[in-house]
Amino acid sequence: MNRFAALIDRLGYEPGRNAKIRLLVDYFATTPDPDRGYALAAMAGTLDFGQAKPALLRSLISERTDPTLFALSYDYVGDLSETIALMWPASNTQSAQRELGLGEVVALLSNTKKADIPALLANLLDGLDETGRWAMLKLITGGLRIGISSRLAKTALAQGADIEVDAIEQVWHGLTPPYEALFLWLEGKAPAPLSGNPAPFRPVMLSHAIEDSDFVSLNSADFVAEWKWDGIRVQATAGTDATGKTVTKLYSRAGEDISDAFPDIIDALMGFDGAIDGELLVVRDGKVESFNALQQRLNRKKVTPKLMAEYPAAICVYDLLYADGEDWRDKPFTERRERLEQLVAQLKSPRIELSPVFDIPSWEVLAALRASPEGKVTPQEAEAIEGCMIKRRDSPYLAGRPKGLWFKWKRDPFIVDAVLMYARRGHGKRSSFYSDFTFGVWRDGENGPELVPVGKAYFGFTDQELAEIDRFVRKHTVNRFGPVREIVHEPDLGLVFEVAFEGIGPSTRHRSGLAMRFPRISRLRWDKPPREADRIETLTALSAGGRKKS
Amino acid sequence: MRPADLLIPTPAGLYCPPADVFIDPVRPVARALITHGHSDHARAGHGAVLATRETLDMMAIRYGEGFTGERQTAKLGLPVDINGVRFSFHPAGHVLGSAQIAVEANGLRIVASGDYKRALDPTCAPFEVLRCDVFITEATFGLPVFTHPEAGLEVAKLLRSIALFPERAHLVGAYSLGKAQRVIAEIRQAGCDETIYLHGAMEKLTAYYAEQGSKLGVLRPMAGSDRQAMQGAIILCPPSAIQDVWSRKFADPVTCFASGWMRIRARARQRGVELPLIVSDHADWPELQQTIRETEASEIWVTHGQEDALVHWCQSIGLAARPLNMVGYSDDGDAEPEAPKGTP
Numbered sequence: 001m002n003r004f005a006a007l008i009d010r011l012g013y014e015p016g017r018n019a020k021i022r023l024l025v026d027y028f029a030t031t032p033d034p035d036r037g038y039a040l041a042a043m044a045g046t047l048d049f050g051q052a053k054p055a056l057l058r059s060l061i062s063e064r065t066d067p068t069l070f071a072l073s074y075d076y077v078g079d080l081s082e083t084i085a086l087m088w089p090a091s092n093t094q095s096a097q098r099e100l101g102l103g104e105v106v107a108l109l110s111n112t113k114k115a116d117i118p119a120l121l122a123n124l125l126d127g128l129d130e131t132g133r134w135a136m137l138k139l140i141t142g143g144l145r146i147g148i149s150s151r152l153a154k155t156a157l158a159q160g161a162d163i164e165v166d167a168i169e170q171v172w173h174g175l176t177p178p179y180e181a182l183f184l185w186l187e188g189k190a191p192a193p194l195s196g197n198p199a200p201f202r203p204v205m206l207s208h209a210i211e212d213s214d215f216v217s218l219n220s221a222d223f224v225a226e227w228k229w230d231g232i233r234v235q236a237t238a239g240t241d242a243t244g245k246t247v248t249k250l251y252s253r254a255g256e257d258i259s260d261a262f263p264d265i266i267d268a269l270m271g272f273d274g275a276i277d278g279e280l281l282v283v284r285d286g287k288v289e290s291f292n293a294l295q296q297r298l299n300r301k302k303v304t305p306k307l308m309a310e311y312p313a314a315i316c317v318y319d320l321l322y323a324d325g326e327d328w329r330d331k332p333f334t335e336r337r338e339r340l341e342q343l344v345a346q347l348k349s350p351r352i353e354l355s356p357v358f359d360i361p362s363w364e365v366l367a368a369l370r371a372s373p374e375g376k377v378t379p380q381e382a383e384a385i386e387g388c389m390i391k392r393r394d395s396p397y398l399a400g401r402p403k404g405l406w407f408k409w410k411r412d413p414f415i416v417d418a419v420l421m422y423a424r425r426g427h428g429k430r431s432s433f434y435s436d437f438t439f440g441v442w443r444d445g446e447n448g449p450e451l452v453p454v455g456k457a458y459f460g461f462t463d464q465e466l467a468e469i470d471r472f473v474r475k476h477t478v479n480r481f482g483p484v485r486e487i488v489h490e491p492d493l494g495l496v497f498e499v500a501f502e503g504i505g506p507s508t509r510h511r512s513g514l515a516m517r518f519p520r521i522s523r524l525r526w527d528k529p530p531r532e533a534d535r536i537e538t539l540t541a542l543s544a545g546g547r548k549k550s
Numbered sequence: 551m552r553p554a555d556l557l558i559p560t561p562a563g564l565y566c567p568p569a570d571v572f573i574d575p576v577r578p579v580a581r582a583l584i585t586h587g588h589s590d591h592a593r594a595g596h597g598a599v600l601a602t603r604e605t606l607d608m609m610a611i612r613y614g615e616g617f618t619g620e621r622q623t624a625k626l627g628l629p630v631d632i633n634g635v636r637f638s639f640h641p642a643g644h645v646l647g648s649a650q651i652a653v654e655a656n657g658l659r660i661v662a663s664g665d666y667k668r669a670l671d672p673t674c675a676p677f678e679v680l681r682c683d684v685f686i687t688e689a690t691f692g693l694p695v696f697t698h699p700e701a702g703l704e705v706a707k708l709l710r711s712i713a714l715f716p717e718r719a720h721l722v723g724a725y726s727l728g729k730a731q732r733v734i735a736e737i738r739q740a741g742c743d744e745t746i747y748l749h750g751a752m753e754k755l756t757a758y759y760a761e762q763g764s765k766l767g768v769l770r771p772m773a774g775s776d777r778q779a780m781q782g783a784i785i786l787c788p789p790s791a792i793q794d795v796w797s798r799k800f801a802d803p804v805t806c807f808a809s810g811w812m813r814i815r816a817r818a819r820q821r822g823v824e825l826p827l828i829v830s831d832h833a834d835w836p837e838l839q840q841t842i843r844e845t846e847a848s849e850i851w852v853t854h855g856q857e858d859a860l861v862h863w864c865q866s867i868g869l870a871a872r873p874l875n876m877v878g879y880s881d882d883g884d885a886e887p888e889a890p891k892g893t894p
């Protein structure tokens with residue numbers, strides 16, 4: 001367990017991809033089965049513990065520490081697992097116990113009755129050092145976010161065995177922890193395991209944000225443009241299993257299987273065999289709806305016919321990865337596109353539409369189009385357009401974010417000036433700063449103008465700016481509610497944020513009746529008195545479909 | 551005599567009215583007693599300074615010979631009488647020359663401990679427990695989440711990293727008075743004899759430590775050395791240098807930071823540290839508790855740091871305790887503030 005703990009502790013701090021891979025290669029090469037397999041599962045997100053809720057951890061620690069000291073410590077550290085790992089009283093038996101491997105810990109946790117879990121956890125915590133306790137608590141609460149994607153872990157495996165990472169992806173979906181068959185194969189001791197999944201996910205290709213200098217160095221004739229829709233990136237894959245049955249799957253861009261939430265899409269793919277890449281959208285009566293509509297369909301385990309009728313999903317398809325029993329990813333974009341057009345035509349489904357492609361006579365023409373898509377599409381559809389995608393005609397489909405092939409050119413975000421109202425200590429990287437901010441805009445109240453909260457932002461600022469805001473927060477606190485501080489927000493005293501966001505829609509969960517999408521602090525307006533901040537009417541108008549340019 | 555008649559917190563620092571002296575004053579005063587050389591405790595511009603020889607030497611190195619009007623060397627354990635008040639200096643285990651100051655009059659004894667730690671440090675004399683009526687303690691790491699591991703284990707982490715990344719320079723951020731020299735001494739104790747490189751800001755004080763007998767091995771200034779040819783080398787620098795342009799001239803360095811704050815992951819991430827080394831020159835929570843108990847003091851005054859938790863704990867075991875709410879001392883512990891204005 002301590003080896004795994006040391007690994008993820010170090011990985012959590014390591015920013016460099018190559019260095020991360022090196023740490024992983026070293027770990028996989030020197031750690032025995034099944035520990036390394038469970039470590040791989042922990043990183044790939046295939047290890048599932050549903051047993052330890054934060055409440056259980058809180059009760060374990062409250063039996064062992066003074067509540068005031070715990071509260072002060074938690075407030076300081078900002079992370080529950082870490083606070084408990086640090087405060088857990090040292091045990092006299094720690095050195096006497098034999099160190100348990102990760103595999104043994106996993107086995108103990110899965111084979112123990114729910115009622116006995118607290119005692120087991122306490123026992124395990126007694127036997128570990130601080131890093132070990134932290135890693136175990138993160139593992140069992142599902143909070144293990146260490147910046148390692150399943151893809152990176154597989155890349156390390158591939159590098160260690162000197163093979164292509166795609167070869168691992170091909171067999172991955174048929175495997176389960178602790179992946180002993182996989183390691184045997186990688187070490188040359190057994191043949192490749194069979195892929196149990198006839199419709200596997202293939203890693204997606206991502207784009208770079210285009211920069212001003214790119215317009216100078218790139219020739220627009222080498223590229224085509226598409227709309228960048230404000231939906232979610234998906235991959236639809238179909239294949240035939242050993243019994244001859246067709247299996248169709250819908251994956252998120254990270255490879256998460258979301259088929260169950262979209263039976264309408266799965267139905268529409270009837271008869272299809274291959275893998276396509278596209279944007280999942282809500283399309284009603286032939287019109288693309290904004291992201292707010294799509295949100296009604298996301299993160300649902302079950303979907304009712306009523307919901308599907310109200311928010312009909314569709315895929316706007318833009319690429320082809322696999323078809324006719326063949327991998328198409330090495331072929332140029334234009335060739336893939338041609339075959340894609342034929343395949344989509346055969347499907348004859350309003351749920352599967354082609355993403356329109358435009359030639360780019362010059363970057364100026366594209367700039368005009370991007371600024372007002374209203375010329376090409378309906379105003380409502382324009383709402384669902386985030387900008388343009390620019391793709392090289394001859395680009396192969398490469399996993400990851402290759403340079404120089406695909407670019408995104410976003411529309412300018414919405415901008416509003418809002419006043420800081422409440423601050424809360426952040427989590428993770430920023431837990432010793434006040435870094436979660438609630439901001440508001442003016443409205444007419446019973447006793448004249450008042451601020452109403454309209455959103456929260458956690459990022460957008462530099463570390464330097466964060467330190468400045470943090471100082472302001474500490475100096476201008478007027479009230480405390482547990483971990484939340486109310487910050488002075490009067491017409492002439494307070495801090496104004498320029499908030500950028502991607503969209504806004506009605507919401508019943510917020511006092512203002514509005515919810516922003518992806519809000520972030522784009523500038524600190526120390527120069528602006530709160531009285532000059534925006535009013536709620538501005539936001540209501542944006543929500544109704546108008547647009548304010550930055 | 552009540553404790554408040556002997557020592558009171560004032561905006562300039564702890565003041566002893568009968569002797570008319572201040573301990574670690576943050577403003578220029580006529581007569582100052584100084585516990586140790588860190589710049590938030592030892593400032594320039596006083597009329598007279600009474601401190602250990604090492605503290606006086608280091609103040610002169612930092613501020614120049616004219617840092618005070620008069621200087622008087624305090625010998626450890628030897629009382630000095632000022633207007634009927636007896637002052638004596640005793641090792642605090644914090645940095646070279648660091649001392650606690652015991653203040654006694656009419657049978658009342660108050661100990662101002664300055665900054666201190668209990669863990670062994672090869673570069674300075676160990677902390678000496680002083681029985682007293684009132685114990686004045688810091689609380690830099692005054693929360694139960696702070697338990698410093700043995701420094702040797704942290705240095706082992708550093709040496710393992712060099713073995714895994716032998717082509718990368720390892721930049722170790724460490725405060726230039728005390729921490730840097732302790733880290734070097736610990737590296738030597740771990741059996742590593744490689745040349746260690748020093749950022750210009752720590753050359754003088756490190757040379758002083760070596761002169762005073764710390765075993766620091768072969769050291770070379772970074773200035774004039776080729777930054778591209780530092781594969782697998784250890785380079786000590788002030789923490790601020792880890793993030794500034796100075797560090798960018800190294801090819802893909804591993805950035806390390808030796809500090810008690812590295813216990814908290816968020817703190818380490820905030821500073822962009824890749825290899826946090828939990829090495830502190832302040833007492834951790836168990837050491838604070840141990841020390842408070844061993845002094846047998848019935849009253850505890852808490853100066854700077856996380857005073858809420860420590861005051862709460864003292865009260866929970868039946869001790870009278872209060873925060874002094876002193877300003878001017880870094881509650882960041884080893885984050886030494888910039889040298890005060892007006893000093894060279």
Ligand SMILES: [Zn+2]
Nearest residue numbers: 586588644665
């Ligand atoms: Zn100090």
